Amino acid sequence: MQVIVDDLLTHYDLHGKGKLVVLLHGWGDSAKGLAGLQKELTVQYRVLSVDLPGFGSTQMPKTAWDLDDYARFVEHLLRKLEFQQPYAVIGHSNGGALAIRAVSLECLQPQRLVLLAASGVRTNNPTRRLIIKIIAKTGNAVTLWLPRRRRQALRKHLYGATGSDMLVVPELEDTFKKTVRQDVQGDAAAIDVPTLLIYAASDDAVPVADGRQYHSLIKGSRLEVVKNAGHFVHLDQPDKTVALIKEFLA
Amino acid sequence: MVYMETVAVIFGGRSAEHDVSIVTALASIIKPLELTKKYRVEAVYIAKDGAWYWDDKLKDIKLFTSGGIQDYLHRAQPASVQFDGGMMLVKASGIAGRKQTRKVDLVFPAMHGTYGEDGALMGLLDMTGIPYVGCGVSASAVCMNKVLAKKVALGCGLPVSDYMSFHKSFIERDASTLLKTILKRLTLPLFVKPAHLGSSIGITRATSETELRNALEVAAHYDDEVIVEEEVPNLIEVTLPIMGNDQPKPALLEQPMTKPEDFFDFDTKYLQGGKKGKGTAKGAQGYSQIPADLPKDLYKQAEELGLNVYRVMGCSGIARVDMLIDSKAKKAYFNEVNPLPGGLYAHNWNKAGVSNVELVERLISFAKERHAQRQSLATSFSTNYLQQF
Numbered sequence: 119m120q121v122i123v124d125d126l127l128t129h130y131d132l133h134g135k136g137k138l139v140v141l142l143h144g145w146g147d148s149a150k151g152l153a154g155l156q157k158e159l160t161v162q163y164r165v166l167s168v169d170l171p172g173f174g175s176t177q178m179p180k181t182a183w184d185l186d187d188y189a190r191f192v193e194h195l196l197r198k199l200e201f202q203q204p205y206a207v208i209g210h211s212n213g214g215a216l217a218i219r220a221v222s223l224e225c226l227q228p229q230r231l232v233l234l235a236a237s238g239v240r241t242n243n244p245t246r247r248l249i250i251k252i253i254a255k256t257g258n259a260v261t262l263w264l265p266r267r268r269r270q271a272l273r274k275h276l277y278g279a280t281g282s283d284m285l286v287v288p289e290l291e292d293t294f295k296k297t298v299r300q301d302v303q304g305d306a307a308a309i310d311v312p313t314l315l316i317y318a319a320s321d322d323a324v325p326v327a328d329g330r331q332y333h334s335l336i337k338g339s340r341l342e343v344v345k346n347a348g349h350f351v352h353l354d355q356p357d358k359t360v361a362l363i364k365e366f367l368a
Numbered sequence: 369m370v371y372m373e374t375v376a377v378i379f380g381g382r383s384a385e386h387d388v389s390i391v392t393a394l395a396s397i398i399k400p401l402e403l404t405k406k407y408r409v410e411a412v413y414i415a416k417d418g419a420w421y422w423d424d425k426l427k428d429i430k431l432f433t434s435g436g437i438q439d440y441l442h443r444a445q446p447a448s449v450q451f452d453g454g455m456m457l458v459k460a461s462g463i464a465g466r467k468q469t470r471k472v473d474l475v476f477p478a479m480h481g482t483y484g485e486d487g488a489l490m491g492l493l494d495m496t497g498i499p500y501v502g503c504g505v506s507a508s509a510v511c512m513n514k515v516l517a518k519k520v521a522l523g524c525g526l527p528v529s530d531y532m533s534f535h536k537s538f539i540e541r542d543a544s545t546l547l548k549t550i551l552k553r554l555t556l557p558l559f560v561k562p563a564h565l566g567s568s569i570g571i572t573r574a575t576s577e578t579e580l581r582n583a584l585e586v587a588a589h590y591d592d593e594v595i596v597e598e599e600v601p602n603l604i605e606v607t608l609p610i611m612g613n614d615q616p617k618p619a620l621l622e623q624p625m626t627k628p629e630d631f632f633d634f635d636t637k638y639l640q641g642g643k644k645g646k647g648t649a650k651g652a653q654g655y656s657q658i659p660a661d662l663p664k665d666l667y668k669q670a671e672e673l674g675l676n677v678y679r680v681m682g683c684s685g686i687a688r689v690d691m692l693i694d695s696k697a698k699k700a701y702f703n704e705v706n707p708l709p710g711g712l713y714a715h716n717w718n719k720a721g722v723s724n725v726e727l728v729e730r731l732i733s734f735a736k737e738r739h740a741q742r743q744s745l746a747t748s749f750s751t752n753y754l755q756q757f
Contacts, residue, residue, distance in 0.1 A: 119572065120572065120586045121582045121585070122586060127586065127589050199582075200578050
């Protein structure tokens with residue numbers, strides 16, 4: 119379905135009956151990426167899954183957004199659909215960082231929070247950041263002679279090779295830069311909502327260490343590490359992930 | 369050597385249905401036309417920015433599906449079109465500044481939506497004076513405006529479901545009053561649609577006042593005119609592809625296999641290959657029952673209505689008429705006309721015994737027939753009007 123939020127044509131999926139659960143996808147993903155999880159949860163809950171601006175079928179934001187803009191966008195979406203505060207919010211990856219920030223800003227005030235491989239711990243890997251910075255600077259200098267499109271393709275390839283999502287959606291490069299600068303550990307420390315942290319043992323993008331960090335920051339939180347799963351833990355181990363979430367939300 | 373007529377297939381365009389147009393052109397028109405071995409087929413692609421390109425490379429669907437089209441557009445020189453004494457495609461040949469040209473004998477438009485299917489391209493082609501496939505300017509313009517089409521049908525005594533239409537400015541100015549006005553006259557659930565777009569883009573089924581308000585905003589985001597239609601109870605949706613000029617012939621009545629609350633949006637129609645989440649066939653081919661499973665008299669009633677709509681709209685060549693049937697009241701209502709059905713609805717014609725090759729050949733023959741009829745009309749006459757000044 120579609121709705122206009124913040125002057126952006128916004129696509130969302132809404133299914134099921136019962137308490138409202140909001141799903142927030144990660145960077146480069148869309149509501150479709152969480153469709154399996156949504157389907158499982160609709161048995162008991164009314165589940166809203168939205169394509170965040172710039173992803174899926176929702177229009178690009180007109181300026182470079184940070185997590186605060188996305189948080190307000192989700193708040194406005196709920197208001198537009200005339201929903202009260204959701205019972206639960208589930209955020210994957212950058213959607214997890216967004217959920218933390220949105221709760222901190224009180225844009226979302228859920229009774230339960232589930233963070234799936236949530237990012238937002240931005241300072242724990244200085245070596246990787248340094249490598250990306252060096253490649254970026256060197257790459258910029260060395261490829262100046264290339265045609266613009268070739269240069270852009272090479273940049274995308276190099277950033278992808280380093281594990282950076284910056285050019286997954288090239289049009290959102292500035293938004294990505296603003297978003298990844300936002301460390302939400304301070305916001306996490308202020309969360310007083312029952313929180314379930316699910317991290318994947320084989321996640322190369324957001325390590326379990328980030329989950330442990332959040333676990334130490336969010337009072338009373340519960341950390342589950344799922345084996346034989348990568349960053350998309352809900353796709354790699356759907357049964358296990360759904361069972362953990364259902365048990366937590368019950 | 370036998371002279372081969374040059375047919376230019378024009379597709380793409382500045383429309384929300386740009387991508388659907390590419391599939392229509394490459395799969396349902398260019399391929400069968402080439403199989404006839406009777407025509408020299410030229411692919412003319414209009415990019416989203418409105419620039420025209422003419423190149424055999426544009427006949428390859430992989431160029432579009434792989435995203436390679438962006439690189440192509442970056443490198444390629446746009447083509448131009450000359451209209452002196454017909455239509456001539458012109459582009460740089462790449463050799464010493466020389467131009468490559470090709471005189472076009474007939475145009476096969478494969479454009480959906482704005483600046484193509486709505487009569488804009490047909491107007492341009494009429495000015496060139498060459499024959500082209502499908503509906504003319506006025507039929508295309510009327511059919512592509514859902515409000516105008518309903519008014520024409522009503523004026524000709526054909527049944528349509530209750531509807532209201534509004535300009536975008538009304539929605540922006542005072543949505544609350546507008547909602548009250550709508551709900552005073554029409555009963556939920558309501559379908560809200562942009563007046564000019566096809567392929568189910570921007571359509572919402574609203575079941576509450578909030579959904580109606582949001583649906584109006586969405587439709588107004590796409591179009592400056594919005595139509596709100598009452599849902600027909602006990603609904604069976606059917607669609608009828610029709611071909612011909614003065615003596616139109618129907619294909620088979622087709623029934624989409626969806627529930628009313630699961631109506632055909634763009635995703636269902638083109639991306640999921642049928643019933644939501646369960647489709648296996650790709651594209652628009654796998655979602656419906658052909659022929660529609662209807663009692664004989666109801667089938668006949670809908671077929672008659674479809675043919676009448678085709679005639680009163682002034683359609684020629686090809687079109688597809690969508691109808692809504694109240695299965696309890698056994699009554700068919702006109703819904704809308706699509707003057708260039710996606711993929712020409714070849715899957716339906718195939719079931720009606722018309723192959724893809726036969727389909728494009730017949731359409732070309734209808735185009736020539738209509739062109740000859742128009743050529744025979746007097747378009748000027750002598751007067752002494754100027755001498756009186």
